Structure formats: C-alpha cells, structure tokens
Amino acid sequence: xxxAIVSLTLMGLILGYGLxxxxxxxxxxxxxxVEEIDAMLPxxxxxxxxFPGCSPAAEAIASGAAPVTLCPPGGKALAEALAAKLxxxxxxxxxxxxxxxxxxxxxxxxxxxxxxxxxxPTDAIIGAPKQLHLVIxxxxxxxxxxxxxxxxxxxxxxxxxxxxKSWYWPKxxxxxxxxx
Amino acid sequence: MKLTLFRGGVHPPGFKEQSASQGIENxxxxxRLYVPLQQHLGAPAQxxxxxGQQVLKGELIGRASGPISAAVHAPTxxxxxxxxxxxxxxxxxxxxETVVIEAxxxxxWCELHPCDxxxxxxxxxxxxxxxxxxxxxxxxxxxxxxxxxxxxxRNPIHxxxxxxxxxxPYLTCDDRLMREESVAIVEGVRLMLRALEAQxxxxxxxxxxxxxxxxxxxxxxxxxxxxxxxxxxxxxMGSEKQMIETVLGQEVPAGGMSxxxxxxxxxxxxxxxxxxxxxxxxxxxxRITTVAGSAIVKPRNLRVRLGxxxxxxxxxxxxIKGEPARLLMGxxxxxxxxxNMQVPVVKGSSGxxxxxxxxxxxxxxxxxIRCSRCVRAxxxxxxxLEMAGRIRVGDFxxxxxxxxxxxxxxxxxxxxxxxxxxxxxxxxxxxGELTARAQADHKAKETRxxxxxxxxxxxxxxxEKAAAAAARKAARAKKxxxxxxxxxxxxxxxSTEQKExxx
Numbered sequence: 001x002x003x004a005i006v007s008l009t010l011m012g013l014i015l016g017y018g019l020x021x022x023x024x025x026x027x028x029x030x031x032x033x034v035e036e037i038d039a040m041l042p043x044x045x046x047x048x049x050x051f052p053g054c055s056p057a058a059e060a061i062a063s064g065a066a067p068v069t070l071c072p073p074g075g076k077a078l079a080e081a082l083a084a085k086l087x088x089x090x091x092x093x094x095x096x097x098x099x100x101x102x103x104x105x106x107x108x109x110x111x112x113x114x115x116x117x118x119x120x121p122t123d124a125i126i127g128a129p130k131q132l133h134l135v136i137x138x139x140x141x142x143x144x145x146x147x148x149x150x151x152x153x154x155x156x157x158x159x160x161x162x163x164x165k166s167w168y169w170p171k172x173x174x175x176x177x178x179x180x
Numbered sequence: 181m182k183l184t185l186f187r188g189g190v191h192p193p194g195f196k197e198q199s200a201s202q203g204i205e206n207x208x209x210x211x212r213l214y215v216p217l218q219q220h221l222g223a224p225a226q227x228x229x230x231x232g233q234q235v236l237k238g239e240l241i242g243r244a245s246g247p248i249s250a251a252v253h254a255p256t257x258x259x260x261x262x263x264x265x266x267x268x269x270x271x272x273x274x275x276x277e278t279v280v281i282e283a284x285x286x287x288x289w290c291e292l293h294p295c296d297x298x299x300x301x302x303x304x305x306x307x308x309x310x311x312x313x314x315x316x317x318x319x320x321x322x323x324x325x326x327x328x329x330x331x332x333x334r335n336p337i338h339x340x341x342x343x344x345x346x347x348x349p350y351l352t353c354d355d356r357l358m359r360e361e362s363v364a365i366v367e368g369v370r371l372m373l374r375a376l377e378a379q380x381x382x383x384x385x386x387x388x389x390x391x392x393x394x395x396x397x398x399x400x401x402x403x404x405x406x407x408x409x410x411x412x413x414x415x416x417m418g419s420e421k422q423m424i425e426t427v428l429g430q431e432v433p434a435g436g437m438s439x440x441x442x443x444x445x446x447x448x449x450x451x452x453x454x455x456x457x458x459x460x461x462x463x464x465x466x467r468i469t470t471v472a473g474s475a476i477v478k479p480r481n482l483r484v485r486l487g488x489x490x491x492x493x494x495x496x497x498x499x500i501k502g503e504p505a506r507l508l509m510g511x512x513x514x515x516x517x518x519x520n521m522q523v524p525v526v527k528g529s530s531g532x533x534x535x536x537x538x539x540x541x542x543x544x545x546x547x548x549i550r551c552s553r554c555v556r557a558x559x560x561x562x563x564x565l566e567m568a569g570r571i572r573v574g575d576f577x578x579x580x581x582x583x584x585x586x587x588x589x590x591x592x593x594x595x596x597x598x599x600x601x602x603x604x605x606x607x608x609x610x611x612g613e614l615t616a617r618a619q620a621d622h623k624a625k626e627t628r629x630x631x632x633x634x635x636x637x638x639x640x641x642x643x644e645k646a647a648a649a650a651a652r653k654a655a656r657a658k659k660x661x662x663x664x665x666x667x668x669x670x671x672x673x674x675s676t677e678q679k680e681x682x683x
Contacts, residue, residue: 042624044631073627075620122630141627164218167272168612172605174545174572 033062040081042073044121046143061086072100073141101142101157103135109154116146116155181409184429186422188559189414190592192349192513194388199472200352202480204360207469207496209283213255213487214266215241217277219526220316221323222248227279233260236290238463241279244311250324250527251314253463254281255485257288269490269509269526273519281487292461298371303332306375306458313457314464314527318449319343319354319418320510322528325450329375331439337378338442341427342369342451344385344392345411345418348511351531353468354448356481358385358392362399365448368455369406376444381406382427383448388413415513416590420445422559434586449530469525471497475504475534484525490532491521504534505542512539513591546599554593554603560586564593564603571610576617579610587611 038058049070051057060066061082068082068090083090103124105116110132117125117133124140127133135146135155146155160166218224225242229235235254242252261282265275295301301309311326331337342365346354358365369381383400385393387410400406411417411426421432424443432438438445449468456462465486472479477498484493490507494500508515509529518532525532554564562583570578584607591604 042627042631044627074624075617077617077621078624080617121634122627123634124630138623139626139630141623162272162274164268164270164272164274164276166616167270167274168616169271169605169608171571171609172602174601 031059031062034058037061037082037085040074040078040085041071042078042141044073044141044143046073046121046141046145048072048141048143073143075100100160101144102137102140102160103142103144103146103155104158105133105135106154106156107132109152111152111154113151115149115151119145119149121145181407181427182429183409183411183426185412185414186425186559187561188557188592189416189422190557190595191413192415192595194413195350195472196352196355196388198350198479199470199481200355200389202356204356204468204481204483207482207484207488207493209256209285209287209485210488210492211283212261212489213258213281213283213485214489214522214524215252215255215279215281215487216266216268216524216526217242217252217279218268219252219322219486219528220250221321222246222250224277225249225252225314227263227277229260229263229279231260231263234258235260235281236288238292238465239290240463241281244314244324248324248327250316250326251312251463252279253314253465254279254290255465255487256281256283257286258283267519267523269516269518269523269529271517271519278524294461295459298367298458299374301374301458303375303377304330306371306454309458309461310375310454313453313462315450315453315457316464316527317447318453318467318527318530319447320514320528320530322526325446325454328444328446329372331444332376332378335439336442337376337439337444338380339428339444340369340373340376340378340381341423341443341445342381342383342448343418343420343423343445344383344389344396344448345423346389347386347413347415347418348513348515348531350472350533351470351511352472353470353481353530355389355392357452357468358389358448359395361452362395364455365396365451366399366403366406367459368451368453369400370403371454371458372446372451373405378444379405383408384411384417384423384427385409386411386413386417415592416559416588419559419588419590421588434583464527467525467527467529469493469529470531471533472531473504473508473533474536474539475500475502477501484529486526487524489522489524490518493525493532494521494534500534502536505537505540506533506535508533508535513595514589543600545601548599548601551598553596553598557592557596559590559592560588562587564607567610568601568603568606571606576610576614579607580614584610584614 038055041054041058043054045053049057051060061068069079071078079090112130114127114129117127122139122141124136125133125146142157144157147157217227223246226245228243229241235241237254237257239254240251241254244251258281260279262280266278267273268276307326307329310329315325316322317325344354344358373381383396393410397408400408409427416422420438424438425431430441432441453464466483468481469484470481471493480497482493507518509518510516510531548565550565558564567579567582567584587607589604589608593603597603
C-alpha cells in the first residue's frame with residue numbers, strides 16, 4: 001500500500017511540475033492586436049454590439065468575426081480608426097441606420113427606485129431613493145441597460161435630435177454630364 | 181498707405197446698383213415678430229419672459245448664457261404670445277426656440293440708460309454695455325462683440341480694423357450706412373478703440389463705394405486716431421484675415437486668430453450699434469438689411485426690426501416677380517439658403533436675396549481636368565481640386581492634410597470652376613463631418629474614462645466591504661475569545677446561583 005501511495009504521489013508531483021514548466025516555456029502569447037483594439041474601444045462594457053463586453057468584442061474584431069462598425073457609442077470615428085488599424089475597408093453607410101440614441105427618464109413614470117443608475121456603465125444617471133432620476137446627456141452612450149432594469153418602463157431611448165449646431169451639409173451629388 | 185493685396189480672389193459682378201442708390205427706409209412693423217433666442221455664435225440665450233407677458237421695446241427677453249453668448253431684446257412693445265419652435269433662418273430648416281411677440285402698435289421704449297459722456301467710461305464698462313445690448317458681429321458672422329472687445333486681456337491690441345469692405349455682390353447695407361451715418365460710426369469706432377485700449381483704427385472700404393469713402397473720410401478727418409483706407413475691390417476682401425493682409429501686410433498664422441497679431445476686426449454696422457448702445461443705451465433690436473435680387477420688384481435697403489418675417493420685407497419691396505429659384509440670407513457667395521419665406525430677419529441678416537433661375541445659373545458638373553483655376557483663385561493658397569478629390573472618395577483626413585481647416589468657404593474656387601464642380605459644398609460637408617467625428621471621438625474617450633472610473637469605484641467598494649467583513653469577523657473572534665477566557669469564572673458563578681435557586 002505504501003509503495004502505491006509513494007509512487008502515485010511522486011508521479012503526480014513530477015507530472016505537475018512538468019506541466020507547470022511546460023505552461024511557462026510554451027506559453028502562447030495573447031494576440032497583441034486584441035489588446036490594442038480593446039484599448040481603442042470605449043470600455044463601457046455596454047453590450048450594444050451583442051458581445052458581453054468590450055474585450056470579447058475586441059477578440060471578434062481581431063479575428064474578423066465581427067465588422068469594425070459594430071460599436072454604436074464609438075461611432076464613425078472609431079470604425080474608421082479600426083478599419084485603418086486592420087487594413088480593411090469599413091462600410092460606414094451601415095452605421096447611420098441605427099443612429100445614436102440617448103436615454104430619457106419620463107418624469108411621470110419614474111418611481112425613484114434607483115435601479116437604473118446602479119447599472120449605468122458610465123454613471124450617466126443621477127438620483128436618490130424616491131427622487132426623480134435624471135440622465136446626463138453628455139455622459140450617456142445609449143446602451144439601454146437602464147431601459148432593461150427599469151421596473152416601471154420610465155426610461156426610454158430616443159434618437160438624438162439634430163440641432164443647428166450638429167447639422168451640416170450633406171455630401172454634394174455630382175451629376176456628371178456624359179462627355180461624348 | 182502701402183497695400184499688400186492678398187493672393188487669388190475673384191471679381192464677381194457686383195449687382196450693387198440695384199439697391200445702392202436707395203436710401204435706408206424703415207420697414208413697416210409687422211403684426212407678429214419671431215425672435216429666435218439663438219441669433220449669434222455660441223450658446224443660445226435663455227428666455228426670461230412667460231407667455232402672456234407684456235414687454236416693452238428694448239426689454240430683455242433672453243439672457244446670455246455662458247461666456248460666449250448674447251442677450252436678446254424685444255424689438256417692439258407688445259405681448260409674448262408664444263415661446264416655442266419656429267423654423268430657423270438656416271439651410272437645415274430645423275426649428276429653434278423662438279419668442280413670438282404680438283406688437284401692440286405703440287412701440288413704447290422701456291427705460292433706457294443713455295450716457296452723455298461715453299468717453300469718460302472706463303474700457304470694461306464700454307464692453308459691458310455692448311454685452312448688455314446684445315451686440316454681435318453684424319457683418320454676418322454674429323460673434324458676440326463684447327467678447328471681442330475684451331480680447332485685450334489676452335493679448336495687447338494695437339490696431340482696430342473696421343470692415344467696410346462689403347465684398348459680397350448685391351449687398352449695399354454697409355455702403356448706405358456709411359453714407360448716411362458716418363459721424364455716428366466714427367464715434368462708435370472711437371468707443372471701441374477706448375474699450376480695446378488700442379492706438380489706431382483703420383476703416384477699410386473697397387473702391388467700388390466712393391460715396392461711402394468720401395463720407396467716412398470727412399467724418400474722420402478731425403479724429404487723428406481713425407484713418408479711412410480705400411482698397412481695391414476684390415472678393416473676399418471682407419474676410420478678416422484677407423483684410424488684415426491687405427492693409428497691414430501681415431498674415432494671420434494658420435489656426436491662429438487676428439488678435440494674435442494685436443489686431444481686432446469689427447464691421448461698420450457693429451460700430452454703429454456700439455454707438456447707439458453706449459450713448460443712447462439702445463439694445464440691438466434692428467439692423468440695416470439689403471433686400472435685392474432680380475426676383476424683387478423694388479430692391480432697397482431697409483431698417484428692419486429683428487424678428488420680422490422675410491415675406492413682410494418682400495411685400496414692402498413690391499413683392500416678388502414669379503417664383504424665385506433661391507432665397508438667401510447674406511450674399512450670393514457665402515450666404516445661407518433660406519428654407520421658406522416665413523423665417524425671421526436676425527442679427528446676422530446683412531441681406532435677403534431672392535434670385536431668379538437665371539441668376540442662380542445651375543449647371544451640370546463635368547469631370548475635373550486639373551486646370552488649376554481654383555488654385556489661382558484661392559485667397560488662402562490651398563489646392564481645392566486635391567481636397568475635393570479626396571472628400572469625394574471619403575478621405576477626410578487626406579483633405580485635412582491638404583489644409584481643409586484653413587479654408588474660408590469663400591466659394592471663389594466654385595465660382596471659377598469651368599466644370600461647375602461644387603467645390604465649396606464639398607468643403608462645407610467635410611468640415612461638418614470632421615467636427616462631428618472629433619466630437620464622437622471625444623465622447624468615446626470620455627465614455628472610457630467614466631467606465632474606468634466606475635469599475636475602479638466598484639472594485640474599491642468591494643474591497644472596502646471585504647475589509648469591513650474581515651474586521652467584523654476579527655472583532656467577533658476576539659469577542660468570542662474574550663468571552664471564552666472570562667467564561668469559566670462566570671459559568672461557575674451562574675451554575676452556583678442556579679444551584680442555589682434550584683435548591
């Protein structure tokens with residue numbers, strides 16, 4: 001019996017040591033591209049892209065499984081930066097379909113339950129128990145986590161309204177004449 | 181005075197004779213005035229009146245909010261009938277916050293605070309009065325004037341340039357104002373000089389306005405610090421940087437401001453408004469507007485209350501011949517397309533033009549053959565054809581590298597392009613796109629910062645809770661240990677007591 005115990009313990013120790021060494025020497029470096037992309041993403045872990053957070057999204061972008069236009073809070077600027085990084089062409093036309101949105105608290109429905117601001121990844125909602133909550137527009141990314149958490153359906157996402165400040169001329173159309 | 185003309189530029193036909201011969205007339209007071217709370221660059225004013233409230237002419241109805249903003253005043257006496265959205269005089273046609281005033285017809289002034297000795301005021305008091313009057317750059321850029329009068333705090337100002345260039349075709353409002361109000365303008369210029377603590381002022385007038393030059397020259401003769409300078413008519417002379425280059429021979433650095441050179445530029449209309457505000461205490465509630473274009477029956481210059489709908493001006497000018505092909509606010513080179521005739525005249529409305537299809541002369545575009553006429557026309561020295569080519573394929577960064585940020589949007593390139601390529605339209609689009617992207621980029625960075633701050637806080641709270649739990653556990657363990665050490669004696673006591681009671 002003692003022989004069995006000693007031999008198995010020894011085997012376990014040797015194999016374990018061998019595995020530990022193998023893990024150290026044959027370590028697979030994490031894809032550095034993933035880290036770089038992760039650093040470019042907003043990092044709010046909002047989940048609007050359909051991935052559980054920014055790191056899984058970065059992996060998907062690096063492997064080519066997801067398009068560079070997947071991040072709504074990052075917008076066109078991010079999509080373009082990612083496209084440049086990966087050397088791919090980004091189809092920015094798709095990005096405008098969804099359009100950026102902002103959360104709005106409907107004052108007549110809010111009960112002041114504090115659930116929404118506890119889940120907000122960017123601390124964009126302020127409030128206190130049994131007090132009306134309010135969204136800070138500049139900090140909101142429109143991720144919709146607050147909408148899911150609200151028990152009284154008092155948080156809604158609304159498209160950002162165009163103002164004189166944000167409006168700019170569309171790209172002019174060139175109706176080229178046929179040169180015969 | 182030695183002039184150094186800027187490079188490039190174009191000579192569009194002036195069409196100024198239509199309205200230049202007409203003296204300034206008072207436009208009739210409309211029944212309702214639509215006064216937007218944003219008639220200036222910067223933050224919109226905040227309404228301080230309520231629906232149903234009676235207001236007097238010149239009463240403050242919108243307070244300036246923030247460092248770059250301007251006050252808005254009631255253009256006549258009457259009742260505030262609505263505060264809400266009204267179409268802006270802007271190509272987007274978007275609605276903006278507007279105070280609607282129903283005129284009572286009495287046109288009663290509120291209490292004004294005139295100043296008989298304005299030159300005894302100290303510089304900051306003059307700038308404050310200009311700010312209270314809600315004066316903005318009346319050449320069309322509508323930058324709050326008080327902010328520009330305080331620029332001396334950043335950098336000493338030696339020269340004040342008064343822009344009487346009026347290089348845009350059709351417009352003659354500054355021309356008429358200089359002819360009719362030269363003495364008042366010179367006083368306004370002297371007040372601005374005092375506010376800026378500058379040594380000299382140059383009133384710069386293009387040589388296509390000899391009457392205005394003569395009038396201003398006569399009015400400024402006795403004033404040693406004000407000099408009136410005649411410059412050749414060349415578009416875009418009225419652009420701040422090009423004017424500085426012409427009269428001072430200095431170029432404003434790319435991305436810099438004229439005040440970096442110790443120069444501030446104001447429009448002649450602004451100088452007149454400063455005179456009215458400081459001497460008479462009158463806020464900016466009216467301006468001179470040129471109503472012109474071949475679709476107007478009788479083009480003329482009008483003294484218009486801000487908030488007057490454009491259609492009322494057309495009606496006063498004999499109406500419109502046929503269907504105008506394009507309505508513009510400002511000149512034909514840099515003016516803004518108006519969405520309809522119900523939009524109001526605002527502080528920046530130097531002109532309201534109704535152009536016929538013949539004047540608009542829309543033509544189909546051809547390919548760029550790199551003739552480089554646009555390069556010769558550009559007053560900044562850019563290469564419009566390269567920038568436009570990049571913008572066309574969506575390479576905005578490339579266009580920026582070719583100097584898009586230094587483009588004035590003066591439209592000289594579009595004007596000369598034989599292929600009718602919408603060059604300046606490309607540049608305006610690209611500038612907007614670049615700004616929007618910069619904002620999105622900034623927001624993404626801020627989001628990241630906020631998200632990191634939150635996760636860091638969450639970790640800290642978790643650690644604190646864990647530490648508190650550990651401390652509680654330690655305290656409990658300690659207490660238990662203490663009790664244990666104290667227990668034997670206590671236990672024996674209680675047991676003896678129990679024994680006694682039971683016994």
